[in-house]
Amino acid sequence: MQISRVLIADDIEKECVDILKNNGIEVTIKTKQKEEELLETLPQFDAVIVRSATKITDKLLRAAEGKLKMVGRAGTGVDNIDVGAATQTKTLVMNTPQANSRSAAELTCTLIVSLPRYVPQAVATMRDGKWERKAFMGEEIFGRTLAIIGLGRIGLEVATRMQAFGMRVIGYDPIVSKQQAAEKNIELLSLDEIWPQADYITVHVPLIKQTENLINKEVLGKCKKGVRIVNVARGGIVNEEDLVEALNSGQAAGAAIDVFVEEPPKYRDLINHPNAICTPHLGASTIDAQLRVAVEVAENIVQFNKGNPLGILNREVLQHY
Template structure:
């Protein structure tokens, strides 16, 4: 079934009611809401659903993704997807999507609140008051005015933090390996290398995903390069700041305080940081506002509805190349790519090595990535795996086929060419339907429809034998196309016996 064929969705974490309402009313989707499912119950039920929506509580493991034989999409109502085995989802052809903007404001505001709280020790002073004390001297704070804030990760949340803290006249500097310095300069953040940042900062806040490259980003070595008394904030993901290193820095005075909304283990069993007097710790509240929950629930539901309606694919974490593939304009080209891949497989079943997908015409200028996936689906038609646009190129590579793309400016005609192993197929659309126009140097005078059942000869067909075989099988000849070196017949029903037709290939393509 198509990736957009989503009829039943399970919501396994608590979400705003708007999420289920939008799925039902706008997408016609059957929704089951069962927050708090045990891992065992999720495993036993997931096989009945095409989609799964989670927050951070549900762990979407490889076992869950394998058991979900109908799953097309796992949607995270929030930014991080570290509770989803993204690699396993990709292998199983399942789209993983998130809502990258839904909780940005809430997470940024919480970060700013922790910076303010650290500067004036607000939670500690409030707790002291509740104990009947009046510790004015103990809770001497410091102004933010003129201090330097280092922001590691300058995406949506990092940007929102920067613009807010600039209103306190803080100097905002940062690091991001992807966003260009000229972009961050527009919202007042000067970028430096990591080595240059540590020694400048009075406060450091992290806003990166949890990746192998960011795990332990703030550690013993980096603390040693910081100003003595630097204060750190983590409202992103537990593990970006090395918790053991942070504790050592707090005990030595190298770190003057920490605001932690996230932990490596949640809830943390080791309470050394939670109980430390210089640490403000929160139970992962970054997205815990009514506004963020409503926004994330609505956003994830609308993304799934857009997918179901073939309008768009938004927020795809493991299939960004497919964001251009979900529209009425691109759908026929995807069908063409798959059909050409299938035909290529029939003609060269043992092909290996590089297969090049070449596009021409302005309409296909940025289509190479998803058309590679479409062609790979056709090449892998006999695979026993669940092959679709998400994972086709990965599986192709596993069997020794590298599908690459190239856009040629040599022709203004909109066309798609698949070549490799000495074979070249060229096709296009005729009346919106996929068709074949050329095999190698052999041109067909009229387009060959690429759906239903085709008979193909590498030379001229014996028409008398063909008519006889069709009559015997109760099939009809619908069209006949002859080029120099190839003959293709479109017939109404497959033939069970091709022995009378010589060296003839019978090819079945999706209608």
């Protein structure tokens, strides 16, 4: 099975188009299509490349069944793709998990360092013409305990960088062994062991049934008073309302949130909280990461045509081709 016609449904770097065309693949760029338009468009192509804007729904996949063979996600998360429906319609789903890992890790580290020094808050007061040094007395992160939930590519990159700041790193990941974690100087613990030890908690897991509302009122109550929470993974892993309650009570000293249940978020209590740093889903928003995901998704399609199925999430579909 060959991919010969590709639809690019979201804005993407020119390098993606160039790689595909240079390998004999016909490319059509048609962005910002509504579902009604995509119902007619998708069946005309072997593959579609999306970012996060276009949603590939069950309805679309059913309409293109037998014709559309692949959905390529230029990025890591596939929240906007109905992977279950894709599997049922024998449509391959491919993503590019490595391309934006460094950018997401760097933002995470930036937020961890910014939290105890109140950097955004201090900048805001300076712009208001104030000079409030005493209001922003901070804390060092040296010697503090950082808990990383999810020791995949991003989690491990965060660990390496924050260890350089002198942080003790503990972590949880059900598919990582204690020996593997120890090789990265990470103490692997259960979640119940992590909560009371962590000064900072950062999550690097997908949003699935097991991780939805993972950081909630009950968990925050088990944590040290003054814990700080960071989420650059997916909205919904941290319960936003429970986090605000913890910030109000002082149980949580701070939070840095880049992703939200609803984007753009309508729930403003967290965004407006004086001890929260909120950013508009910037984890992969670097020139470097955007270029890498564009190149990787194109190269993966080229490799697929050569018999090397890279980045396929529902590999069981391969048996049908």
